[in-house]
Structure formats: C-alpha cells, structure tokens
Amino acid sequence: MKETEMPQPLDQTAVAARCGIALTTVRKYHMVAERNRDNGDPQPGDMPAPDGQVGRSPWWYPSTIDAWNENRPKPGTERGGRPQGERGPEHLREVAKVFQAAEKAQKSVPAPATVIAEHFGVGRPTAYRWIRQAKEEGLLSD
Missing domain, CATH: 1.10.10 (Arc Repressor Mutant, subunit A)
Known part of the structure; x- marks a missing residue:
C-alpha cells in the first residue's frame, strides 16, 4: 500500500467476517463496550471505540480490529470464558x-x-x- 492510500474501513459485518464471529456478537460487543465507556468503566477486552462513523454506523481500521481481536478474551482460554479443555x-x-x-x-x-x-x-x-x-x-x- 502506498503511503497516500488509506486502509479500507471495516463496518460491523466486515469486523464479524474478519474475526470469525457472528454479526450479532459484534453488535453486542460494540454495545457493551460503548455502555462501559459511557459509564466511565471500560473493561479489558472491550471492543475498541470506532475509528469513525457514517451516520449512526461505526467503522474501524483493520489494524484497530486486528489488535483487539488478537488480545480479546476468547472462550476456553486463560484470558476468559468458561473452562473448555481437557482436565487432569x-x-x-x-x-x-x-x-x-x-x-x-x-x-x-x-x-x-x-x-x-x-x-x-x-x-x-x-x-x-x-x-x-x-x-x-x-x-x-x-
């Protein structure tokens, strides 16, 4: 990509596809994160604030979503979710x-x-x- 080219912004549908999760999950993550930020109580792993909006539709740069997705808690991991794996x-x-x-x-x-x-x-x-x-x-x- 040339320095003058901007990355293609991602809407919620594109975020869902990029992260391999359902669109309804992305919408819920966004809603919960916005509520947490509005209440002054952001949580680790909350979806990042949108990089911009078109009307009422949020969008993010791919790099924003990739960084969040790499570090967000996922079910069955030591960082969150219910225990899923084999036990001793x-x-x-x-x-x-x-x-x-x-x-x-x-x-x-x-x-x-x-x-x-x-x-x-x-x-x-x-x-x-x-x-x-x-x-x-x-x-x-x-």
Missing part, C-alpha cells in the same frame, strides 16, 4: 464422584450431566464430554 486426573475423579452421587439420588435430582454442569459451572455438552473422559479413564462404568 484429579478433575475427572471429582466428575466421577459427582456423577455417582447424582446417579444414586436420581429420583430426586436432575440427570447426572445436568448436576455436573451446575456443580462446575459449565454447559451440558462439556459435562457430557467430561463424563465420557471419566469413563475412558475407567473412573466410571458404562
């Missing part, structure tokens, strides 16, 4: 313990996967994956 043997033993207790009391409690999800603060798909891993490790029987 101690964790799977705890999953097995909670599963077995839920199975014993099944008439009075929700399904074991639901109990595990609530106990660890994760979604049911993650709970099912942990149950499968505990079974593969021989901590639970089929």
Whole structure:
C-alpha cells in the first residue's frame, strides 16, 4: 500500500467476517463496550471505540480490529470464558464422584450431566464430554 492510500474501513459485518464471529456478537460487543465507556468503566477486552462513523454506523481500521481481536478474551482460554479443555486426573475423579452421587439420588435430582454442569459451572455438552473422559479413564462404568 502506498503511503497516500488509506486502509479500507471495516463496518460491523466486515469486523464479524474478519474475526470469525457472528454479526450479532459484534453488535453486542460494540454495545457493551460503548455502555462501559459511557459509564466511565471500560473493561479489558472491550471492543475498541470506532475509528469513525457514517451516520449512526461505526467503522474501524483493520489494524484497530486486528489488535483487539488478537488480545480479546476468547472462550476456553486463560484470558476468559468458561473452562473448555481437557482436565487432569484429579478433575475427572471429582466428575466421577459427582456423577455417582447424582446417579444414586436420581429420583430426586436432575440427570447426572445436568448436576455436573451446575456443580462446575459449565454447559451440558462439556459435562457430557467430561463424563465420557471419566469413563475412558475407567473412573466410571458404562
């Protein structure tokens, strides 16, 4: 790019495509970040303020979005989101313990996967994956 050429600004649709996230997610990130800035309480990882606006439509330079996207918290990372990855043997033993207790009391409690999800603060798909891993490790029987 020549020094006199300006980079092509990105609207919210282009930001979504560039970051690999849904347009509704970009709109929500922008709305929350704007509210945080308006309240004088910006948060780490907030979407940056727009580099400009056309009417009421915000736009950003690619470099602004790339820097934010590289450093923003993403689910399943040490910088944010719910735990998603594999866990060690101690964790799977705890999953097995909670599963077995839920199975014993099944008439009075929700399904074991639901109990595990609530106990660890994760979604049911993650709970099912942990149950499968505990079974593969021989901590639970089929």
